[in-house]
Amino acid sequence: MKKAIIHTEKGDMHVDFYHKDAPKTVENFIKLSEEGFYDGLTFHRVIPEFVIQGGCPQGTGVGGPGYTIDCELDGDNQYHDRGVLSMAHAGRNTGGSQFFVCHNRKNTAHLDRNHTCFGKVTTGIEVVDEIRPGDKINSIEVIED
Template sequence: MKIVTAAALTLSLLAAAPAVAQTAASDWRTVAPENLLVIDTARGRILVELEPRMAPQAVNRIRTLADQGFYDGLKFHRVIPDFMAQTGDPMGTGQGGSQLPDLPGEFEFRRGRDAGFVPASSTPQGQAGLIGSVPVITQPDAQMMVTADFKAGAQGLFCTGVAGMARANSLDSANSQFFLMTGPKDELNGKYTPFGRVVAGMDVVRALKAGSEAQNGAVPDPDVMTRTRTAAALPEGERPTVRVATGAALRAEVERVRAARGAAFTVCDVQPPAEVVGG
């Protein structure tokens, strides 16, 4: 599936984010604790919404390793500004993984009408929009009428904030390493597994120590994940709650950003508004 060209979020769009207090309660959804990955670093906290509808095996692996404490103390060993920050390797070199078997690539998935897809734009390659907080490109709803499972094909897009599974040369070699996007990269679409998106803490991701271009992003003195758990595994008093815009509020945000970006608009420009409480 060919993917529509992505564009980066601009500072002016971020500065113009709408006030959330004026929207209806029904326009917000609370992220389930088991789908909220809490990454603590010396630079602050990063919250990632996991998306099991898109990549169930990858999400299960991230949950398992996080709640075992596997990621605690691991380095952000490869950080390239305006691209991504990679971590999850116990060796800290990009060559390691867990004792669990490698995972198959989850590059496409099946979307049902109950997925809550919010359209953003139409292209010759499909319809771009969001499922939860993750940008996707998908076949139109009409395709569901001619498929045996009443679903349409879809693929996650590697826009800013998207979390993806790192891998070796084999498409089926993802294990424990993952990366957080700090800029869009169309070249990754359909070749790496996207499993969620940062819903809070992008400023922290961007503040991580970066490597040099000459060293392919390798960081000589990297930041580390001091603690990484799903919110469900944290004591109740330490558990953050995240509400993300959905329904009419998310559709309104799509239209606001479309108007601001004009002809340059793509789904990668849309970051669903989110609120964090507690933790």
């Protein structure tokens, strides 16, 4: 199974993917990561006690990879909790490259079954708390488990 390490200016976040619950979203994220799409992009949206969001090539929250993917909302892991990676979108089935990482369950539960949860930070969760607007994603490294 593939995993990822999100290398940031503030440290590394190790991610386990939800291959079973969100296979197409995971495949898309891995493809973009391996192509270097995320290298140098910023976390353009940081809301304390809610989420950190990145993956916009324009750095504004309106850009994407030039295509959209469908939401995957079924499965056992489709709930937002601390460290969960989820696909951002502008409406159902409009995600592409933007993703967010949750700060906690209390303020993100309303996102359940609306945004595709596709992984979780297993090591380096403290990095989520250190990210500020404009902090860079240096790279995302995909590794084999």
